[in-house]
Amino acid sequence: GENVEQHPSTLSVQEGDSAVIKCTYSDSASNYFPWYKQELGKRPQLIIDIRSNVGEKKDQRIAVTLNKTAKHFSLHITETQPEDSAVYFCASSYSGGYNKLIFGAGTRLAVHP
Amino acid sequence: DSGVTQTPKHLITATGQRVTLRCSPRSGDLSVYWYQQSLDQGLQFLIQYYNGEERAKGNILERFSAQQFPDLHSELNLSSLELGDSALYFCASSETTGTGVEQYFGPGTRLTVT
Numbered sequence: 683g684e685n686v687e688q689h690p691s692t693l694s695v696q697e698g699d700s701a702v703i704k705c706t707y708s709d710s711a712s713n714y715f716p717w718y719k720q721e722l723g724k725r726p727q728l729i730i731d732i733r734s735n736v737g738e739k740k741d742q743r744i745a746v747t748l749n750k751t752a753k754h755f756s757l758h759i760t761e762t763q764p765e766d767s768a769v770y771f772c773a774s775s776y777s778g779g780y781n782k783l784i785f786g787a788g789t790r791l792a793v794h795p
Numbered sequence: 796d797s798g799v800t801q802t803p804k805h806l807i808t809a810t811g812q813r814v815t816l817r818c819s820p821r822s823g824d825l826s827v828y829w830y831q832q833s834l835d836q837g838l839q840f841l842i843q844y845y846n847g848e849e850r851a852k853g854n855i856l857e858r859f860s861a862q863q864f865p866d867l868h869s870e871l872n873l874s875s876l877e878l879g880d881s882a883l884y885f886c887a888s889s890e891t892t893g894t895g896v897e898q899y900f901g902p903g904t905r906l907t908v909t
Contacts, residue, residue: 713894726885726900733895771838778894779894781889785839
């Protein structure tokens with residue numbers, strides 16, 4: 683079945699450094715890859731997404747890259763700030779899957795001032 | 796605020812009991828998804844409805860069931876509850892079921908089984 687692996691499980695960086703979170707998916711039919719940010723006790727919120735026909739997408743300090751051949755996609759956060767501290771989840775879905783999302787296990791990012 | 800509402804916010808009940816979680820999607824959204832988030836776990840897809848009909852099923856236990864009503868709100872029924880069912884249950888909604896249509900998550904219902 684579909685599976686998404688996410689690494690690392692925890693990530694600690696200094697304010698201003700970059701953070702990279704990586705995910706690998708198993709289903710070659712996957713064609714949509716969103717990233718969600720979840721603060722403690724809150725709902726997941728979409729921060730950026732990428733579709734299979736695009737290799738990279740940027741939104742201010744956040745970027746996502748996709749390598750379809752290797753079935754890898756990554757989240758890059760530059761110039762990290764303390765408010766970036768949260769749990770980040772990658773996910774995938776595929777055409778014909780009715781948009782259901784298969785999530786990675788999450789990465790707890792801590793940004794230290 | 797995503798526009799998705801869930802009630803109750805918190806629920807504490809005993810093993811063996813049955814509970815119902817309620818979700819109202821954003822105005823205009825026809826699709827509802829249910830996800831389970833156990834302690835220190837990721838989000839697990841349970842089930843999805845579109846305009847009243849079940850469309851996709853994940854690793855949902857037989858003790859769990861759901862439905863979507865004509866007014867598009869959805870209910871998730873959990874029966875014969877076990878300690879391991881303690882989790883945060885999220886509902887999400889989207890306009891359609893097309894791949895890549897953004898899902899908006901509700902605030903969640905925290906279920907504690909004692």
